[in-house]
Amino acid sequence: MSRKTLRQLCQETEGTIFAPCVYDCSSARALEMAGYKALMFSSGEFSLAINGVVDYGFTGLSDLEWMVGRITNTCTLPLAVDIEDGFGGPLAVYRTCKRLARLGAAAVQLEDAGDMEETTGLLGREQYYAKVRAALDALAGTDCMLIARTNADPATQLDEGVERMLRCHEMGAEMTTVVKLSNLKDAEYVAKYVPGWKMYPDVKAPNGIPEVTVDQIAPLGYKFMTTHFVLKAAMEGILEHANANLKEKNVTYTWTHKGVTGVSGDSATPFWEPQKYTELENSYTGNNKVYTIVGNAVDPYPEGYVTIDIKDRF
Secondary structure, three states: OOOOOHHHHHHHOOOOEEEEEEOOHHHHHHHHHHOOOOEEEOHHHHHHHHHOOOOOOOOOHHHHHHHHHHHHHHOOOOEEEEOOOOOOOHHHHHHHHHHHHHOOOOEEEEEOEOOOOOOOOEOOHHHHHHHHHHHHHHHOOOOOEEEEEEOOOHHHHHHHHHHHHHHHHHHOOOEEEEOOOOOHHHHHHHHHHOOOEEEEOOOOOHHHOOOOOHHHHHHHOEEEEEEOOHHHHHHHHHHHHHHHHHHHOOOHHHHHOOOOOOOOOOOOHHHHOHHHHHHHHHHHHOOOOOOEEOOEEOOOOOOOOOOOOHHHHO
């Protein structure tokens, strides 16, 4: 697959890479269509969307592997993956990093939580550093970067977070993040003491005002900015259609509401460029097969959205 690594993207990009959080193949597909350049896999949104439970330490490595491999096989964008605490001690972290690197993850984010049910408690420094060393060893020579993460609260533990991320940078972590940053002042403080690439996590916009902008943080070394909106947007869209269709006891709303893509009907299939699959098959068979859904024609791929070589979808 013709996919850039996150490392390459960071090296080539002058500003900050804006990366929404995804949780499955359809969310990754939508953001790729829209023109984003990189993605972050959210273990929290994955837990909600796929396991049907809140993020409370329920997700395991096998769950993560199952979805990450599917996304990296069908999406051309580099995918950074939240591996939470790495699912155990240093050897568990080593195994997790090895396996996700083989699956095509562009980065793994390893946090210093002492308890996945209560992530505000920090693991001891040396315990966390041991896990960082294991991660770096596992990822050596691969296309997968380590994003070292501290859950230190800037309100009371900013210096502790800075110390931990500085040490991780010195150990070889290519990117670091103080995951509870929420304003420019604290972001500037971190940048003053922690060199190298940094990630600004989960940017928010309370009262409709972004807490920081990419133009503000790019000069500070923040190469990567993540954001949560995708699962909420998906749920809101489903509920919009569900409420209207339930009220009317039919699907007229969905069939007539074309939304931002202009696609009609009740199927999302057009967003996957189904005609390209049959065109590829026809190139092998010499036939003129046309893709249909139970004999019904499918709308063409919407104009204005990114399209990718079909051979990069397998």
